[in-house]
Amino acid sequence: MxxxxxxxxxxxxxxxxxxxxxxxxxxxxxxxxxxxxxxxxxxxxxxxxxxxxxxxxxxxxxxxxxxxxxxxxxxxxxxxxxxxxxxxxxxxxxxxxxxxxxxxxxxxxxxxxxxxxxxxxxxxxxxxxxxxxxxxxxxxxxxxxxxxxxxxxxxxxxQSVTTPTYDVPFPFDTCTELMQLCHDTKMGIADIVFKNEESIHTFQEIRNRVQQIESVMQQGIDRGIMTMGKLQGGLEIPRRAPLIYKRLEEKFHANDEDPLMIIDWINLWAFAVAEENASGGQVVTAPTMGSAGVIPAVLRYFERFAAKKSPFDLAIGKGVFLLTASAICSLYRTNASISGAEVGCQGEVGVACSMAAAGLVAALGGTNAQIENAAEIAMEHNLGLTCDPICGLVQVPCIERNAVGAVKAVNAARLALQGNGNHLVSLDSVIKTMYETGKNLSEKYKETSLAGLAVNALTC
Ligand code: SF4
Missing domain, CATH: 3.30.1330.90 (D-3-phosphoglycerate dehydrogenase; domain 3)
Known part of the structure; x- marks a missing residue:
């Protein structure tokens, strides 16, 4: 679908x-x-x-x-x-x-x-x-x-109605089918998505929507790094993004040469959006709200640190990123789930990580095989990820998990770009594995807060 x-x-x-x-x-x-x-x-x-x-x-x-x-x-x-x-x-x-x-x-x-x-x-x-x-x-x-x-x-x-069905020119259910379409048409994954969208919406509508989604993601980062205070809900957790931002600015002005500072920036951007989300702010489902910080953080990383290596201009690169991420999400929605209550956090931060890794490789001009490889690596190392939010709040472990997921996505993209796209485990098999693992997880680890960190870390 x-x-x-x-x-x-x-x-x-x-x-x-x-x-x-x-x-x-x-x-x-x-x-x-x-x-x-x-x-x-x-x-x-x-x-x-x-x-x-x-x-x-x-x-x-x-x-x-x-x-x-x-x-x-x-x-x-x-x-x-x-x-x-x-x-x-x-x-x-x-x-x-x-x-x-x-x-x-x-x-x-x-x-x-x-x-x-x-x-x-x-x-x-x-x-x-x-x-x-x-x-x-x-x-x-x-x-x-x-x-x-x-x-x-x-x-x-x-009736198994899950979403509006579209009569698109390039339908695909699995990644194998998507790769075959790319091969037959000599198009990239983002082109396939764009052609499909053009059969549903006008060119202008697609362009506006892609820009709007990107803009809400960017605004979430900008609001999040400037907003001080504590998160609501009773855990009394202070918002950390403004503090991280202040320290990074100081390091930048002091010409600090910490080679891993890029990781701090990615963490910052993911924190900013995840904290906005935790505070009831406006965010984009990417693919969910609990995981809303991953893709904006990796997109901002692309813009600030990696876009020079892209064959596209910045705006097109960001569009390619998001359209490719959308195709990867479609595969998870068709063959598995993006619901923490159904498959645990694999379906939220895991899928976001997989989408972001694929989007980044596409924006950097990687091949379709490398894109598939990046999405696969990112999910393979999120398999079994449970959902056990403390006090049922989308705060701990969710906010840090967004940051770790974003950094992992960049790593998965870099690993994929080191190779030629050939790899043992296909994205289709890892999606199937994720779904089966999710089904086998006890309900206690699927957004019920009945086990894990939710009961061991703190009594609510
Ligand atoms: S731990 Fe649960 S609530 Fe938190 S981001 Fe993951 S799936 Fe969402």
């Missing part, structure tokens, strides 16, 4: 694509259903049930707030992130349903955490009930947040 660039990279509000952005979209879709079914005007109350992983780590991930945004039909790309909508709802005990009319709303009885209930289809399940004035149910719908902000209603998940 071909996943469009427009579906893979979306702009949203942190800290989690599956626990924040997905539930926000689900609540918003429920409001749309109320309108389509003609019961919106009669709705006097909406009750939301969060199940499984959404209930266990939802508070730390900001899921209840996301539900409120969605019920208000706010758009994550355009909403005013500086406005405190939640405070207003809590203060006034009412919500502007669909952004149109007010109904009473009390977050405790109206958003219920069903921690012991896991729905069989997916661990990120939620149910919305719309009630009339007498408490009768007008409409009830179940949704699942399956990763990367993608949401499916119960009837859709049962």
């Amino acid at each position: 071909y996943y469009s660039f427009f579906d893979i990279f979306s702009i949203g509000i942190g800290p989690s694509s599956s626990h924040t952005m997905g539930p926000m979209r689900a609540a918003s879709r429920f409001i749309q259903s109320l309108q389509e079914k003609g019961v919106f005007e009669k709705t006097a109350r909406v009750r939301t049930f969060l199940y499984g992983s959404l209930a266990l780590t939802g508070i730390g991930h900001g899921t209840p707030n996301a539900i409120i945004y969605g019920l208000m039909s706010l758009n994550p790309e355009t909403m005013d992130v500086s406005k405190n909508y939640i405070e207003e709802v809590k203060r006034d005990q009412q919500i502007k349903l669909g952004g149109i009319r007010y109904i009473p709303f009390h977050d405790q009885p109206d958003i219920l955490l069903e921690k012991k209930t896991f729905l069989k289809e997916h661990s990120n399940g939620m149910k919305f009930d719309a009630l009339d004035e007498n408490g009768n149910i007008l409409l009830s719908e179940i949704y699942f947040s399956i990763g990367g902000g993608t949401v499916l209603r119960a009837d859709e998940i049962n």
Whole structure:
């Protein structure tokens, strides 16, 4: 299945694509259903049930707030992130349903955490009930947040509908098929993606979207390195990006010749975005919000340190980077998962690392075989990566993990560029292995905070 660039990279509000952005979209879709079914005007109350992983780590991930945004039909790309909508709802005990009319709303009885209930289809399940004035149910719908902000209603998940399907000129399910297409057409992976996108969108739309995605990534870095203070959620963790930035600037002005300073810069950029995400700031799902810092950090590394070695001009190089990363993500979404709740952090920071490594090699003019090799190396050394966020917050280990993932992506790209693309383990086999490993991981290590660091490091 071909996943469009427009579906893979979306702009949203942190800290989690599956626990924040997905539930926000689900609540918003429920409001749309109320309108389509003609019961919106009669709705006097909406009750939301969060199940499984959404209930266990939802508070730390900001899921209840996301539900409120969605019920208000706010758009994550355009909403005013500086406005405190939640405070207003809590203060006034009412919500502007669909952004149109007010109904009473009390977050405790109206958003219920069903921690012991896991729905069989997916661990990120939620149910919305719309009630009339007498408490009768007008409409009830179940949704699942399956990763990367993608949401499916119960009837859709049962029909295996996962995303809009496109009739593109160069469809591919596996990397073997993608490589064959590149070979037959003598095109690069980014060209294949661009041709496919041109069958869905206009040239101008594609150009604008690529620029917009890159720009939101860059803004996330710039905001993150300037914002001081502590992260919300109770762990009292100070934001580290501004401090790292200050030290790096001092070293730069002192003509410090530390040969590994580049690593500090990559760490800084990943920290900046991951801390923005943890604070509920605007980031790009790349492929998820928990892993949103990896690709911006490697993209900034390309721009600042490596672009001179690229055969492309800077803007085209960045476009090639992102389009190639999009193709790699499409392979993971088709054959595995990008949901931490389904396959652990392999599916989030692991996939981001694989996408970034491939994108960097492409932007540096590597061959298709070297791109595939880079993506494979990056995932091979993320296999088995668990998801055990402390207190359910996308902070520890998530923020450092973004930095380590970004540095690993650069290393994987450099390793691949040392060779001619020939290697033993194919990207297809490593994706299959990642998925099987994820399925075999205990639920305790898949975004439930029931084991690992979440229980050994600290009691929440
Ligand atoms: S550990 Fe990884 S998958 Fe889990 S919340 Fe953190 S970034 Fe997401």
